[in-house]
Amino acid sequence: MTKQQANWSPYDNNGGSCVAIAGADYCVIAADTRMSTGYNILTREYSKICKLADKCVMASSGFQADVKALQKQLAARHLIYQHQHNKQMSCPAMAQLLSNTLYYKRFFPYYSFNVLGGLDNEGKGCVFTYDAVGSYEKVGYSSQGSGSTLITPFLDNQLKSPSPLLLSVQDAVTPLVEAEAIDLVKTVFASASERDIYTGDKIEIVVVNATGIRREYMELRKD
Amino acid sequence: MKLDTTGLEMAAPLWGSHSELVDGFSAAPSFELPITTDFDGFQKEAVQMVKPAKGTTTLAFIFKEGVMVAADSRASMGGYISSQSVKKIIEINPYMLGTMAGGAADCQFWHRNLGIKCRLHELANKRRISVTGASKLLANILYSYRGMGLSVGTMIAGWDETGPGLYYVDSEGGRLKGMRFSVGSGSPYAYGVLDNGYRYDMSVEEAAELARRAIYHATFRDGASGGVASVYYVGPNGWKKLSGDDVGELHYKYYPVMPSMVEQAMVEVAGA
Numbered sequence: 001m002t003k004q005q006a007n008w009s010p011y012d013n014n015g016g017s018c019v020a021i022a023g024a025d026y027c028v029i030a031a032d033t034r035m036s037t038g039y040n041i042l043t044r045e046y047s048k049i050c051k052l053a054d055k056c057v058m059a060s061s062g063f064q065a066d067v068k069a070l071q072k073q074l075a076a077r078h079l080i081y082q083h084q085h086n087k088q089m090s091c092p093a094m095a096q097l098l099s100n101t102l103y104y105k106r107f108f109p110y111y112s113f114n115v116l117g118g119l120d121n122e123g124k125g126c127v128f129t130y131d132a133v134g135s136y137e138k139v140g141y142s143s144q145g146s147g148s149t150l151i152t153p154f155l156d157n158q159l160k161s162p163s164p165l166l167l168s169v170q171d172a173v174t175p176l177v178e179a180e181a182i183d184l185v186k187t188v189f190a191s192a193s194e195r196d197i198y199t200g201d202k203i204e205i206v207v208v209n210a211t212g213i214r215r216e217y218m219e220l221r222k223d
Numbered sequence: 224m225k226l227d228t229t230g231l232e233m234a235a236p237l238w239g240s241h242s243e244l245v246d247g248f249s250a251a252p253s254f255e256l257p258i259t260t261d262f263d264g265f266q267k268e269a270v271q272m273v274k275p276a277k278g279t280t281t282l283a284f285i286f287k288e289g290v291m292v293a294a295d296s297r298a299s300m301g302g303y304i305s306s307q308s309v310k311k312i313i314e315i316n317p318y319m320l321g322t323m324a325g326g327a328a329d330c331q332f333w334h335r336n337l338g339i340k341c342r343l344h345e346l347a348n349k350r351r352i353s354v355t356g357a358s359k360l361l362a363n364i365l366y367s368y369r370g371m372g373l374s375v376g377t378m379i380a381g382w383d384e385t386g387p388g389l390y391y392v393d394s395e396g397g398r399l400k401g402m403r404f405s406v407g408s409g410s411p412y413a414y415g416v417l418d419n420g421y422r423y424d425m426s427v428e429e430a431a432e433l434a435r436r437a438i439y440h441a442t443f444r445d446g447a448s449g450g451v452a453s454v455y456y457v458g459p460n461g462w463k464k465l466s467g468d469d470v471g472e473l474h475y476k477y478y479p480v481m482p483s484m485v486e487q488a489m490v491e492v493a494g495a
Contacts (some may be wrong), residue, residue, distance in 0.1 A: 004260055009268075103332045105370060108257040109269055131307075135327035137309060139280060163308045165296050165451040166467040
């Protein structure tokens with residue numbers, strides 16, 4: 001008797017791209033707002049960005065149902081942390097929590113490709129990049145999602161800094177100022193939406209700095 | 224199947240009584256498993272999505288002065304280089320190192336878990352854990368997850384009361400004690416250089432240079448290895464990072480470009 005195959009998959013890919021760039025005293029996190037399934041657009045105004053803590057923001061692309069579940073899980077754990085420690089979680093702490101949360105579903109993964117951005121305890125920008133099961137790395141910039149293969153080479157060209165593994169450890173943060181970084185993000189998404197069908201409609205840009213968190217939008221191609 | 228979950232936090236504390244005593248390390252298993260008729264097929268597909276980064280070169284060897292550990296830093300997903308700056312040498316504690324090959328998340332998570340277990344051992348027994356003991360802890364955990372799709376090929380290197388120690392542990396449940404190991408897609412190339420140049424009585428500098436060269440040659444020939452060649456030394460006082468060199472620059476250092484003799488130079492033609 002031939003093996004029975006499932007004719008249903010628990011996963012779907014809603015597309016989209018996210019980017020995060022760390023600066024000396026700020027962090028820019030951006031994602032497009034298009035949500036698709038197959039060749040259909042479900043909505044043009046879906047936010048893929050979630051504020052996890054005072055100085056910590058996450059953007060995720062992939063399967064948005066899993067992303068929503070993941071965001072809820074992290075928010076709940078953050079609340080418990082605040083009750084127990086009487087303070088907000090720092091960005092590096094949240095980064096490890098996210099890694100463990102993803103790995104606990106190692107045998108039924110969250111189909112979620114995340115970038116975490118924010119300020120560390122000294123106020124410097126930090127970006128963490130993840131794979132679907134929780135392996136993570138602190139980097140100066142990162143991109144995930146359907147447009148990442150188009151975006152990352154461009155960011156490498158503009159922002160690449162000496163590897164953090166070289167013996168004299170150098171800072172991974174970019175020397176750009178906040179306005180330049182935001183401009184770079186807008187350019188990058190404009191290019192990505194030209195060649196990636198799943199990226200477009202609008203960009204949501206979140207900037208975390210010493211004064212707090214602010215949000216801005218930019219229109220993209222709707223085709 | 225009884226999974227070893229002693230290192231994991233319970234999912235239960237979120238609803239049950241969150242008492243400090245029970246925090247974190249209790250018996251009930253907490254890995255959710257999908258309810259499916261075909262577990263293996265599902266895992267196969269999930270693995271495709273996760274696509275573990277097997278492309279790597281790591282090596283470690285014992286010599287007179289201690290243990291030398293080296294690795295590249297490239298992570299690849301199929302043909303795409305997802306990162307050139309992955310830390311493949313994981314610092315378990317100040318006198319023990321682990322190397323990463325296979326699934327990045329699997330290696331990171333279980334090495335961190337091993338570090339926790341080693342610390343608990345120190346607190347419970349008032350002395351450091353041996354390399355033999357640490358590698359056995361890891362091997363037993365990986366054995367209990369055998370067949371479930373974990374991909375881990377690691378070397379545990381350290382210095383304990385019996386001197387330098389080196390073990391190879393993998394996700395099939397294998398655990399081997401040895402003097403020289405190399406793991407990853409670039410390992411055949413690294414073995415060639417390593418086996419050829421190895422002598423038990425080398426100085427630390429000679430051993431470091433051998434390790435660096437072996438990684439360099441592996442990154443030269445293996446497309447899935449590259450980035451930065453990191454070299455660590457483990458001695459009686461713990462581990463120390465000796466060097467991290469970009470392999471592109473190492474190439475020109477080992478094989479500098481000689482300015483060649485020009486026989487006929489092109490001359491500017493006036494006008495035309």
